[in-house]
Amino acid sequence: MEYIIRKAKKADMSKVLDLIVELAIYEKEPEAVEISVEDLVQHGFGTTSEFNCFVAEVEQKIIGIALVYTRFSTWKGIVLHLEDLIVSESMRGHGIGSALLDEVIKFAGKLGVKRVSWDVLDWNTPAIEFYEHKGADVKRDWDVVHLNEEGIKNYLAKLDACKS
Amino acid sequence: MEYIIRKAKKADMSKVLDLIVELAIYEKEPEAVEISVEDLVQHGFGTTSEFNCFVAEVEQKIIGIALVYTRFSTWKGIVLHLEDLIVSESMRGHGIGSALLDEVIKFAGKLGVKRVSWDVLDWNTPAIEFYEHKGADVKRDWDVVHLNEEGIKNYLAKLDACKS
Numbered sequence: 001m002e003y004i005i006r007k008a009k010k011a012d013m014s015k016v017l018d019l020i021v022e023l024a025i026y027e028k029e030p031e032a033v034e035i036s037v038e039d040l041v042q043h044g045f046g047t048t049s050e051f052n053c054f055v056a057e058v059e060q061k062i063i064g065i066a067l068v069y070t071r072f073s074t075w076k077g078i079v080l081h082l083e084d085l086i087v088s089e090s091m092r093g094h095g096i097g098s099a100l101l102d103e104v105i106k107f108a109g110k111l112g113v114k115r116v117s118w119d120v121l122d123w124n125t126p127a128i129e130f131y132e133h134k135g136a137d138v139k140r141d142w143d144v145v146h147l148n149e150e151g152i153k154n155y156l157a158k159l160d161a162c163k164s
Numbered sequence: 165m166e167y168i169i170r171k172a173k174k175a176d177m178s179k180v181l182d183l184i185v186e187l188a189i190y191e192k193e194p195e196a197v198e199i200s201v202e203d204l205v206q207h208g209f210g211t212t213s214e215f216n217c218f219v220a221e222v223e224q225k226i227i228g229i230a231l232v233y234t235r236f237s238t239w240k241g242i243v244l245h246l247e248d249l250i251v252s253e254s255m256r257g258h259g260i261g262s263a264l265l266d267e268v269i270k271f272a273g274k275l276g277v278k279r280v281s282w283d284v285l286d287w288n289t290p291a292i293e294f295y296e297h298k299g300a301d302v303k304r305d306w307d308v309v310h311l312n313e314e315g316i317k318n319y320l321a322k323l324d325a326c327k328s
Binding site: 020024029032033034035039040043050051067069070071072073074075076077078081083084102105106108109113114115116117118119120121122123131134135136137138139140141142143144145146147148149151152154155156159 | 184188193196197198199203204207214215231233234235236237238239240241242245247248266269270272273277278279280281282283284285286287295298299300301302303304305306307308309310311312313315316318319320323
């Protein structure tokens with residue numbers, strides 16, 4: 001299968017959002033996606049750029065993305081975080097995910113960071129096997145913690161109640 | 165115990181690094197800390213600021229920190245990430261960790277983000293109980309993945325080898 005990997009443009013963000021939603025469905029949380037095409041354009045291509053995105057194209061159609069940004073590790077300094085690596089389900093098995101990850105690691109090399117990090121669902125065996133094959137270390141003893149919008153609201157309300 | 169919580173200053177970074185190292189020892193990875201005081205000053209107080217840090221002081225001595233930065237979630241947009249919440253071991257049990265977390269959540273409220281995220285070790289039961297009590301959701305099915313410096317180097321070497 002012939003494909004190209006390139007940096008994303010503003011005009012790609014609608015297709016990028018489609019893939020984000022497709023992944024959320026696979027991860028059993030389709031309602032969790034609250035972002036809009038405008039948000040992606042604003043934060044990726046505004047005065048400050050909050051992320052970098054690479055896309056994979058087959059016959060001028062975007063069928064995969066890798067979205068990255070830098071974080072600050074108190075152990076390693078600036079590191080690169082891979083927020084999403086998505087290949088549309090019907091397009092898997094042709095090395096496109098691998099090619100997108102290559103681009104991410106090349107980007108990390110250019111930045112000179114000491115780590116690339118990302119998160120994986122512990123039941124997503126194909127993904128875990130793929131990442132370990134690439135030399136990554138799946139840290140099964142580290143869990144992700146979220147305080148969501150409602151949690152933040154409740155937390156702040158409690159703080160307010162204690163003040164009065 | 166009387167303490168104050170305030171924003172960190174450049175001059176605090178040496179003490180901040182001491183606490184980062186103390187936590188790394190607790191997490192059984194003391195050699196993993198490669199960052200210097202200069203790195204912390206440069207990235208926290210340079211032309212761009214890669215993180216915000218709050219400190220807890222008892223009798224003018226820094227005994228706790230919370231270090232945060234924003235990330236880009238493809239589901240929620242800009243979110244706040246808590247990289248480290250540290251209270252020196254001898255100072256635990258006085259509500260200082262709680263006061264630092266309060267400051268972080270107030271900061272999240274000001275930014276208007278839809279999520280605060282962080283990572284926790286799955287064997288760190290006191291931390292997990294503390295976070296859950298605060299309304300956070302410990303996502304036990306999400307694991308953290310790292311490709312470290314050597315992994316990046318090997319990855320890039322393999323890519324180069326395939327090209328030639």
